[in-house]
Amino acid sequence: MINAAERKRMQRQRDKEAGITTITLRLDSQEMAMLLEGCAERRIARQPYDVTEYLIGLIRQDNKLLCKQLADLRKSSCGKCGDTLPGDPRGCCMQGDSACWQTSGYKRLMLSTL
Incomplete structure (x- = not known):
């Protein structure tokens, strides 16, 4: 039988092989409230996004915007x-x-x- 520490070690190894990085984020109470509000308000009448899903969505959305901005700039x-x-x-x-x-x-x- 595998204990909790061994399961965790195996999970970290799978994450490493998949290129997954864990980030620790420090937020004050106001920033946390804004984060939770965004998770809920962006999914009205549905379960709120979980924090990780919401932040990944913001990163992907900003990357699309950045790519468009850079493409526009490269015309000048x-x-x-x-x-x-x-x-x-x-x-x-x-x-x-x-x-x-x-x-x-x-x-x-x-x-x-x-």
Whole structure:
């Protein structure tokens, strides 16, 4: 018979082989309330999403948005160096110049905390 510790070890091994990562998240009471509200309000008249399902959905939704934003940006180039936007991910040598897209344009990709 397999004990609880052995079952847990086997589960961790299966997760590792499947490329699954466990993340610990620290939320204050207000953030937790917002999370639970989102889980419930996004599934009106049904069982609320569980927290993991909801967070995975948000990650996937944001990734779709990011891919669309990047595709739109790639249709343009920087007014200073001419690189296709958003430019070098390590930073442009012209960054800081007001004509360089990376000086302030990067804000278009930032998450909104409204």
